[in-house]
Amino acid sequence: MDISAAPPIPWRRAPRAAVRAFWAGSTWRSLMHLVTGALVGIAGGAAIAALVATGVGGLITIIVPIIMGGILLVVNGVLTVVQRSRHTAFLGTEWPEGPFTQPVTFAPRHLLAIVKHPRTWRQLAYHAIAGIYGFLAAAFAIAAWTAGPAMVFAPLIGRESGLDPRHWILCGTGIVLTLAAPWITRGLAVLDELMARVLLGTSRAEALELRVTDLAASRDSTVDAADAERRRIERDLHDGAQQRLTSLAMNLGIARATLDDLPEEGARAIAEAHEEAKQVLTDLRDLVRGLHPAVLEDRGLDAALSAVAARSPVPVRLRVDMDRRVARDVEAVAYFVVSEALTNVARHSEAEHAAVEVSLEDGVLHLRIADDGRGGADAQAGTGLQGLSDRVRSVDGTFRITSPLGGPTEIEAELPCAS
Structure with missing residues (x-):
């Protein structure tokens, strides 16, 4: 066996790692992180304490707490930006994409919404902790870098008055403390980073909310692009x-x-x-x-559905109750749902009559298509019902079908409309 090819034993690398830690960039970046953290933490903690005290002292009025609360939220946002940038600059911390602060206005309703958000309280908690932890962590790190070397020279200082075993104990302690100073500094910085990730970062629920928002925006753009392509x-x-x-x-x-x-x-x-x-x-x-029927674009859903009902081989009773037009994508979905449903009635239901009811109530477009056919319609049977459900879901709508054997069949859809 070739001993020279064997991997080095971990403890043999310890002295080299201990020496390299003194001039490693991560060590000095961590020390600068702790020093700047103490300065920012003390200043931020003092500002927050002063604003809270002023707001509490002005409780006998209404305007003072509102103003102090608004300023406090502004300070909270500024401190969050500073602390995040500090962690990124010195520790390379990566933060999730998305807004982590909110623009502040002094409207009571807006202030209340920000105050009620859990993210605000997490950020304030970090700034309050940073005012204490930042000072203590920087003090411990600086003490390790200064007191350790000073203790190493204890035997030289005590040589004039006679060496004492305690001087050698201090010397040994100083050596250990000096060698540990880089690791103490890094450990304190890592602990600060862990607290910042939890309190200044994005929670899982907020990350999922941002993801849902991104997916909804992507879906909307896809639907708009598909609609534009159909029009072209x-x-x-x-x-x-x-x-x-x-x-x-x-x-x-x-x-x-x-x-x-x-x-x-x-x-x-x-x-x-x-x-x-x-x-x-x-x-x-x-x-x-x-x-994409031109009549839908020019005259709206009522006229377009009237044309669909007139072309249907099954007599259709149509009722449309809308006091305004809705978004183009919602109109298109409603048109295609009714059109495809009536096509299915003519092809598969053996119905003699059909009814279509459309109404706009409280920002929701309600669709109901019913027939007196033989029933038994199944969304999995290839009659296009699954496609109708997918169209409805593309605009965050709901789709229901009731079709027992022997009939009747009833399709209901609800499409949310922007006010």
Whole structure:
């Protein structure tokens, strides 16, 4: 066995690590962190104590506590920014993204909302602790760096009056304290960082809230982009292919009506082409209408649903009760839900009648689509009901379906609308 290839024993590395710790950058950054922490902590603690005392002393009035509370929250925000930047500069602490302070106004309602937030009290708790811990930690660190070397020279100082065993004990203690000074400094800084992460950082609940907000914003942008793309496709088809097909169908119609001297096969070919062009044009119009109907954009949900009900092969009783238009994405979801639901009624339910009710109440758009068909509709059976549910959930809505065997089937959706 090659002994030279064996990994070094940990205790053999201890003297080298102890010596290197004296000039390691992390040691001196930790010491500067503690010294600046003492200065910021004492100043911040004194400012907070003064503001609290002034506010309590002015309880006999209303305006003084409000003003002092607002200033206290401003000071809290400033101290939080300073303390976070201090931890990042000296210890390399990384903080989660997202707002960790709130702009302060002196409106009582806004002040109350900030005061009620747990984050505010965590930050104030850290600043109160920092006023004491910062001073003590810096004092211990400075004492380790100064008292330790001084104690090492105790035998030299006591040589004139006669050496005493206590001088050698002090010397040994000084050596140990001097060697431990870098590690004491780092340990005190790490403890401060742990407290800061808990009190100045973002709690798990707040991190999840920020994540939900980011996901909601991402979803909204995706929905808006998809809606814009549908509008672009609808516009391109309407202004391009649909116009050309219309012209083609008209030309074939003219040729069919005016060319009387064609052979029977030619006349039949023109007639078939004319009918095929008209059918393709009808299909294209249905496709364009399904992408984003122009009537929905121009006249709103009431007119668009009236057109859907009029085209339905199953008689539909429509009632729309809305005193205003809602957001475009909500209108689009409501339109497609009703349109797809009526398509399912015509294809699968064997119903004789259907009813659609739309109402806007307390900022929520309520949809109800019912039919007297055979029932048994299942969202997992491939009838498009899962797609309807997904559309509704894309705007934070709720979707319910009741469809027992034998009927009737009832679909309900609630779509929140911004005021």
